[in-house]
Structures are given as structure tokens and as C-alpha cells.
Amino acid sequence: MATLPSATHDPDAARVLTEAVARIGEFWDLSNARLGGIVGLSGPSVSRLRAGTYRLEPGSKPFELAQHLLRLFRSLDSWLGQDDAAARSWLATPNLDLGAAPLETIATVRGLLRTGDYVDALRART
Secondary structure, three states: OOOOOOOOOOOOHHHHHHHHHHHHHHHOOOOHHHHHHHHOOOHHHHHHHHHOOOOOOOOOHHHHHHHHHHHHHHHHHHHOOOOHHHHHHHHHOOEOOOOEOHHHHOOOHHHHHHHHHHHHHHHHHO
């Protein structure tokens, strides 16, 4: 049985995920501090990430959190029909099921995972 290569063995994984996180930050209009808080990096590190001079390291906690952020982005993008304005609005609007605006909940690891699961459940209904 063939197995898929893990992100830690793929030499392009760091580049691809780093670029994806930078683009998510742009699409969702996240400040460096906010994006850094989500993936566990400082604001200056996020600034370097966006400039292309910093890469997420496979196996690190920021890399893992970035993978979950990408999962959330892809699920939300699919659910909302690739409408970035709708995604920004959804993220900023208080959500009774999550107990706060999703943008607030994804600032913690537990909230990021819970929000990703929540969006996946919403997508499953449709």
C-alpha cells in the first residue's frame, strides 16, 4: 500500500504553506499581530513571512497551526462560494454556537480547531 508523503518530508511544504498563510492573511484582512496570534508567531515574524523572508518549519507548532488555519480557510471558502467579503463578514459576526465572533475564537488553538469543525459540519449539511 502506498502512503502519502508527510509534510515534514516534502521540501516544498514549508514554502507552500507559508505562502498560503500569507494569502489567507490578505484575503481575510488580518493584521500581522492577529495572524501571528492565530499561528503562534510574533507580529515581526509574520511581517517577514509576508515579505517572503521567513518560512514556517515543518514539525513546528506554528506549522501545525497554519495547517489548521488553511483547513478552516478552505472549508469556509468552499461553503461561502469563494466570496472573501462574505468570509470576512462571517468571521467578524458574533456566532451563538461558537460563543463569540469566529475571529475571536480562532485566536486560541482550541477555538481554531472548534471553528474548523463547526464550518465542516455546516458544509456537511448542504
